[in-house]
Amino acid sequence: MTKPMKKRDAKKSKKLILDCAIKLFSTNGYSSTSMEELAKMCDLNKAMIFYYYKTKQGLYEAVIIQILDEIYATIIKENADISKPMEELESFIKTYALFACSHSYLPSLLLRELSDSGAKMPKTLFFHMRKLYILFASILDRGVKKGCFEDVIPMIVYFMVVGTLNLMVTTKPLRIKAHEIDGIDTCSTCDMDEISEYLIKKIKKMLKEK
Amino acid sequence: MTKPMKKRDAKKSKKLILDCAIKLFSTNGYSSTSMEELAKMCDLNKAMIFYYYKTKQGLYEAVIIQILDEIYATIIKENADISKPMEELESFIKTYALFACSHSYLPSLLLRELSDSGAKMPKTLFFHMRKLYILFASILDRGVKKGCFEDVIPMIVYFMVVGTLNLMVTTKPLRIKAHEIDGIDTCSTCDMDEISEYLIKKIKKMLKEK
DNA sequence: TATAATTAACTAATCAGTTGGTTAATGAGG
DNA sequence: CCTCATTAACCAACTGATTAGTTAATTATA
Known part of the structure; x- marks a missing residue:
């Protein structure tokens, strides 16, 4: 019953965040999009978003x-x-x-x-x-x-x-x-x-x- | 040095809230509009918004x-x-x-x-x-x-x-x-x-x- | 072993909405 | 005209949830 450990793949994670962010920002708008929600959607820790994109605004501009x-x-x-x-x-x-x-x-x-x-x-x-x-x-x-x-x-x-x-x-x-x-x-x-x-x-x- | 006391006028207050809400909702969008900010703009207590319009959504629909x-x-x-x-x-x-x-x-x-x-x-x-x-x-x-x-x-x-x-x-x-x-x-x-x-x-x- | 990737747990601010109470206007009876 | 009770209008201070963003520790990989 060991937890299924995730492979680490920086590029994939970063891309995944961007792709999910596109969906969320375009359907909910900027301020109704929660970084917590985005992290859950990516199945990643919220801190990863800030690790890759610094701020919410930064992520939005990347999108x-x-x-x-x-x-x-x-x-x-x-x-x-x-x-x-x-x-x-x-x-x-x-x-x-x-x-x-x-x-x-x-x-x-x-x-x-x-x-x-x-x-x-x-x-x-x-x-x-x-x-x-x-x-x-x-x-x-x-x-x-x-x-x-x-x-x-x-x-x-x-x-x-x-x-x-x-x-x-x-x-x-x-x-x-x-x-x-x-x-x-x-x-x-x-x-x-x-x-x-x-x-x-x-x-x-x-x-x-x- | 008594504080200038405000006349009470329910209709005027209700209308004022609506007018300011129109401005804020249309420039900031629904979720970026804060009821606190709106109250300040009207120079009324935040509770008055809920007194007249029940919820934020209710106010939005009135707008x-x-x-x-x-x-x-x-x-x-x-x-x-x-x-x-x-x-x-x-x-x-x-x-x-x-x-x-x-x-x-x-x-x-x-x-x-x-x-x-x-x-x-x-x-x-x-x-x-x-x-x-x-x-x-x-x-x-x-x-x-x-x-x-x-x-x-x-x-x-x-x-x-x-x-x-x-x-x-x-x-x-x-x-x-x-x-x-x-x-x-x-x-x-x-x-x-x-x-x-x-x-x-x-x-x-x-x-x-x- | 060095470093990049990841996490849990946290902070400080802000949010919508509530509560319990305080004024000011109103209308009736004296 | 005055007084007192009623009620509508108003407010300070709160609640509990959520927010963006941080930190310090922990893994995995090269």
Whole structure:
């Protein structure tokens, strides 16, 4: 009846903490996430969290970097061999949509951070968010210069795309419930492909010249 | 040197607590808002919060009802003597935009609540949110039947409008800062009228028949 | 054996909510 | 108009639970 002794693996432990932290932070938010709870989820002692990440804030920033680096890299990769702005825009939307759908902590985390005025937003998050927007804006800009888009306010268009996609992901359970309750059409059975197809179609129409 | 004694006014105190709670909940979120802090802000004893609102959750729901009733009533009022779907849509967007701008706790609170899957969202909030969406969807529906709109998925269009407006409000300080740092165009000097005008124009173009 | 990984047990602060009591306003009877 | 009882409004001080973060000792591994 000896206790099953755990293998020691620093990398694995550190990664495990990060992965669990992503789940907890994105579902509960920063301040409702308890380090005790996180430790239990990892089956590690709470002190290990501080051993690897110093502070709760430090862990949170590591989570952010992980998530935003991932989506940025994914979009860059998918856009690699496209040169037409119209197709780049399409690819951006489609890639973001798929990623957001399969990594739903991204929309949760972004919306939560954007829901206040960013007074205490970590600098790293702010930096990475700007990077993603700049990428999007540059696609639009090239499109305008090539004459495929007109009358563009990039910031608004960006939020029309990314904001909508994020909300469609995070509200999925609510939309299903709302449909069950009042029978209203909440797009509750749409999958992410349909959503991004529709969005692409509409954004194109919106930006195209008469 | 007698201490300046406070007049007793139950209604005023109760209202004061609610007003301060709106500010705190929308800027800090539910769990980061301390009842102690709120009491200090009201210059009342903490026990008074529980005297009037029983629990923190109860206070939060009172806050929600207050905010969402207000925006709903405002939109209904502004739409009262309009019958054309196109104008109704325009009025909805314009009214929502102005309200969101002058009551910025609304976007903060909505985005925050929508950023998780709504597992612990108060029933009252869910109910009021549906009401607002149903109003919007019915405008679109009438428009489709009258032939002014085509190819409409109301849920997506709703988020394109409301999601974008909410984000433009909450991110205002961040957008200004981003513009200062990288010189990028973040629509940082746009006022809410320009934003809603642009949005109306684009949404119209999006939904109008060829 | 040296050091990296891990732990139990702790601290000090903060939290929502309660308790038991103290004022201030109110209304009725003299 | 005054007085006294009733009650609504208010508060200081508390409870018990939870929090982020620390420490000092203990394993496992190279």
